[in-house]
Amino acid sequence: MKVELHHIHKHFGNVHANDDVSLTVEAGTIHGLLGENGAGKSTLVKILSGFITRDSGEIILDGRPAHIQSPADALRYGIGMLHQDPLDFPPLTVVENFMAGSLATPALLNARAAERTFSALCRQFNFDIDPQARVGDLTVGERQQLEIVRLLANGAGTLILDEPTTGISASQKTLLFDALRRLAREGKSIIFVSHKLEDVEELCDCVTVMRRGRVVGELTLRDTPTKRAADGQPAGKHVNVAARIVEMMFGKELAMPVKPATHQDEVILTLDGLILRNDRLEMSIEHLSVQRGEVIGIAGLEGSGQQLFLLTCAGLERPAGGSIRVGERDLTHKPYADFVKAGVCYLPADRLRDGLISGLTIQEHVALRMSGKGIFIDRAAAAKEAERAIATFNIRGQPDTTVERLSGGNQQRTQLALMPSPLNVLLMEHPTRGLDIESTLWVWQQLIARCNQGTAIVFASSDLDEIVQYSDRVIVFSGGRISPPIAASELTADSLGHMIGGRF
Amino acid sequence: MTAMESGSLLVILATAIAFATPLVFACIGETITERAGVINLSAEGTIMLCAMVGFVAAKVTDNVWVGFVAAAIIGALIALIVAYGAITLKQSQIAIGFVLALLCSDLSAYLGNPYVRVPGPTVPPRFPIPILQDIPLIGPLFFREGDILVYAGYLLIIAAWFYFYRTRGGLTLRAIGEQPAAAFARGHNVIALRYAYTMIGGALMGIAGAAFSLDFKAGWSYRHTAGYGWIALAIVIFGGWNPLRVALGAYLFGVLQSLASVVQSAIPDLPTQMFTVAPFVLMILVLVLTSSDWLDRLLNYLPVNARRAFLRAIHAAPPAALGRPFEQD
Ligand SMILES: Nc1ncnc2c1ncn2[C@@H]1O[C@H](COP(=O)(O)OP(=O)(O)OP(=O)(O)O)[C@@H](O)[C@H]1O
Numbered sequence A: 001m002k003v004e005l006h007h008i009h010k011h012f013g014n015v016h017a018n019d020d021v022s023l024t025v026e027a028g029t030i031h032g033l034l035g036e037n038g039a040g041k042s043t044l045v046k047i048l049s050g051f052i053t054r055d056s057g058e059i060i061l062d063g064r065p066a067h068i069q070s071p072a073d074a075l076r077y078g079i080g081m082l083h084q085d086p087l088d089f090p091p092l093t094v095v096e097n098f099m100a101g102s103l104a105t106p107a108l109l110n111a112r113a114a115e116r117t118f119s120a121l122c123r124q125f126n127f128d129i130d131p132q133a134r135v136g137d138l139t140v141g142e143r144q145q146l147e148i149v150r151l152l153a154n155g156a157g158t159l160i161l162d163e164p165t166t167g168i169s170a171s172q173k174t175l176l177f178d179a180l181r182r183l184a185r186e187g188k189s190i191i192f193v194s195h196k197l198e199d200v201e202e203l204c205d206c207v208t209v210m211r212r213g214r215v216v217g218e219l220t221l222r223d224t225p226t227k228r229a230a231d232g233q234p235a236g237k238h239v240n241v242a243a244r245i246v247e248m249m250f251g252k253e254l255a256m257p258v259k260p261a262t263h264q265d266e267v268i269l270t271l272d273g274l275i276l277r278n279d280r281l282e283m284s285i286e287h288l289s290v291q292r293g294e295v296i297g298i299a300g301l302e303g304s305g306q307q308l309f310l311l312t313c314a315g316l317e318r319p320a321g322g323s324i325r326v327g328e329r330d331l332t333h334k335p336y337a338d339f340v341k342a343g344v345c346y347l348p349a350d351r352l353r354d355g356l357i358s359g360l361t362i363q364e365h366v367a368l369r370m371s372g373k374g375i376f377i378d379r380a381a382a383a384k385e386a387e388r389a390i391a392t393f394n395i396r397g398q399p400d401t402t403v404e405r406l407s408g409g410n411q412q413r414t415q416l417a418l419m420p421s422p423l424n425v426l427l428m429e430h431p432t433r434g435l436d437i438e439s440t441l442w443v444w445q446q447l448i449a450r451c452n453q454g455t456a457i458v459f460a461s462s463d464l465d466e467i468v469q470y471s472d473r474v475i476v477f478s479g480g481r482i483s484p485p486i487a488a489s490e491l492t493a494d495s496l497g498h499m500i501g502g503r504f
Numbered sequence B: 001m002t003a004m005e006s007g008s009l010l011v012i013l014a015t016a017i018a019f020a021t022p023l024v025f026a027c028i029g030e031t032i033t034e035r036a037g038v039i040n041l042s043a044e045g046t047i048m049l050c051a052m053v054g055f056v057a058a059k060v061t062d063n064v065w066v067g068f069v070a071a072a073i074i075g076a077l078i079a080l081i082v083a084y085g086a087i088t089l090k091q092s093q094i095a096i097g098f099v100l101a102l103l104c105s106d107l108s109a110y111l112g113n114p115y116v117r118v119p120g121p122t123v124p125p126r127f128p129i130p131i132l133q134d135i136p137l138i139g140p141l142f143f144r145e146g147d148i149l150v151y152a153g154y155l156l157i158i159a160a161w162f163y164f165y166r167t168r169g170g171l172t173l174r175a176i177g178e179q180p181a182a183a184f185a186r187g188h189n190v191i192a193l194r195y196a197y198t199m200i201g202g203a204l205m206g207i208a209g210a211a212f213s214l215d216f217k218a219g220w221s222y223r224h225t226a227g228y229g230w231i232a233l234a235i236v237i238f239g240g241w242n243p244l245r246v247a248l249g250a251y252l253f254g255v256l257q258s259l260a261s262v263v264q265s266a267i268p269d270l271p272t273q274m275f276t277v278a279p280f281v282l283m284i285l286v287l288v289l290t291s292s293d294w295l296d297r298l299l300n301y302l303p304v305n306a307r308r309a310f311l312r313a314i315h316a317a318p319p320a321a322l323g324r325p326f327e328q329d
């Protein structure tokens, strides 16, 4: 299906999120949509999927004007969308979620049949999701996988994927990309929103770059879809596309920071004989000691226990055995408050659910964190502090913006701005998930600065390049086991990918 | 146990089922409404006003079923007010429901005044079901003493459960109460569905009212059904928004009431008010006990799989979007 968007405008209050945006996606192509955080990409694709209504502008499908005012309309036209933040039903099971959004669900539910269809599709993509699990217990990545499977099962004519690769492994990504290419060959149009240039380069035929609500450039990466279909291989790649795209996105070139050696000799975090257990997993770590300033990367498929590990280290889950020491202090089985006092901080992946409080403004978050005396909020001080945080952390928002209105990247900046200082141990899940390239670089600059002050960082990420680039040592979670730490200098993203498959 | 004792036990339980039947309608109605994400806190007033309307309509037309239809319509209309305030005006559902609860109770007293303690039509009593009534134990307990409403109550429970967990419509119903934005993204008309389910729930509460005044507490008097609406709201919570467990809660309340009336006749010296109030107090106690977390701690000793199944069975979180309006850009 050929999709044309003409002169789309959308305001949120006084934010002009889409300012005269026009975009054409030819049938049978994969179209990349790129841009910094808050550029208006999600707004645009949500308008196409009917999730938000545009102020003005026209949507034309296969040459005919389409009346899309709600998702029901869009579904009728065969437009399906994977939302950037999981938009599903956490208390329901995986199969129920699958059935709730599947067009093929009969009036009388047949859970068994749905489970079979679902499992077959999962196998096709090498996704491993327990159909009976509650969706709320899944990781963000697994929830994305579930949505991808659901959309593919629905067989939409136009598929919109808003950052679909943030929670899946390299091999799963290959399978997903193959499936998308197959769909494109069948004449479907695919819109692919992403911050990962490698993904866009590998997959997309054309890209459109947005900045501050406007389209600032278009680029054709492959010649024609027919030609690609003929030889099945990417054809005629332009040279140095990545650099050109970055330039369009940010108006400047970006230099990769190099991680300096920051670790100091003093051991800050010690784990001994730690046993982790929940409903699904049981795993153990014999011994791990982390030095001040050191960065430990955790690699592994989503849901292999990384979250449980981080929560345990943060004092938010009780270990089934073993001990946790921070500096000289034994914190095993101590309450979370003691962990906080010992300078441990945890940044969760699901920012809106666990990290920030929906409905509160940036200023209120700052006020919450300030350890003020007395019972009244010092509004002036909080406002000043919020202004300062917004300026230093370059948050695109006002002190009175509620956090759920910030774009993903700006939510992450807000979370970082709220971290206490000084810190001994910083535990993070997907520190740069959903962030644009510039923000990613910026976040790591901040983190490296923390390391220089003696903070030890333990982070989990599904981006293997990120792990290899910024870690001193890496531990791999795979198949219910945790590898001993490996020096990052001995690793490449490829070799790490193999280890995640279970070979260490 | 002697034959006479077991006979009286049977009587107690059969009475309990009868006592509980109007509550079953009210609780299932509220469950449906709340599952869609709307709290209809007006239950107390709805039941009372509909009991009055049902009685009057039945008396005027001399047809009990007209009474039930009238009660259902009034119940649905009150629910429509709740829905309009909660969904369209996005006002506090608690405030709207509470005000309506007070208003409708007073209205029932005012409008129903001419009908206090006048005789009226009632649902034909005792309607044994052939074959089923002959099953040992179950037959005499469930299928011999009841009237048609008792059996309609059974059907409603099963139908509600089946609808919730075995049909696409029921899945959508649960979906809009959990995460309306996600349901919206999947093409469902959240607003219209919430209106519909709120009104269906209201109609069932109306039927509950008529079931009191035309059957189980036949007649009309000042504040004829006082307290039942509030206990229905509590039972829905206690039942974890699951029709089967909600029904169980309603029947448990019936048992408490039935026991109270037995004890009352055994100890006539105690003030009668005690026995009317006792079931309410006991019910709240049960509620508190079952929702505290000591059960969880005990469960920690179970093997992982059993624990998961068990937790799912006893643990009930309210629908995640309960009481919150759906904001659409
Ligand atoms: N519901 C909303 N209410 C108010 N403002 C909003 C809302 N949704 C988005 N915005 C604003 O519109 C702008 C564009 O947001 P959008 O989510 O489209 O960005 P994006 O390009 O998808 O960014 P990211 O890469 O971080 O996902 C941002 O400034 C954001 O703060």
Ligand SMILES: [Mg+2]
Pocket: A041, A042, A043, A084, A162, A407, A408
């Ligand atoms: Mg976005």
